[in-house]
Amino acid sequence: MKQLLCLSLFSFALAGAAHASENLFKNSDVNTPTVWQGDRKFDKDGDNKVLRLVAKPKDTQSFWQEVSVGDAKDLVLVFRYKSADYKGRGLQLRGRRPDGSSTFRNITPKIDGQWTEYRWNFSEIRGAKKLTFSLELLEGEGSMLFDDIQLLKK
């Protein structure tokens, strides 16, 4: 009974968080591979559907989604990732504007076999109406899973 109560409180908290800001990405929970383009493989972690990038020694492997950002001034890219075996130059996040310019961030991911949430505050829209956000696994070996990939409008 106690567990049930905890679970429903947790669901309530999640629903509350979802209402707080609008998510511009489609298919954030990755229940189908649609919308996400690139090198991603459609995979499962237990019963949960996820995307997987398999690192290559000499190439970046990435996936992306293009979104209309409307009049947004500030965005937050939020996702969770998990890897137990990736060794390489790290993970790169990128927002690309229609003129080809882009803003990116390199992160050193935790490689501990646990899901980890990451948030990137992105204000470099510079008047663009559309942006393409990509998650890029830099040269290396092993693989990484991704899920719950959201682009929140502040």
Ligand SMILES: [Ca+2]
């Ligand atoms: Ca999922």
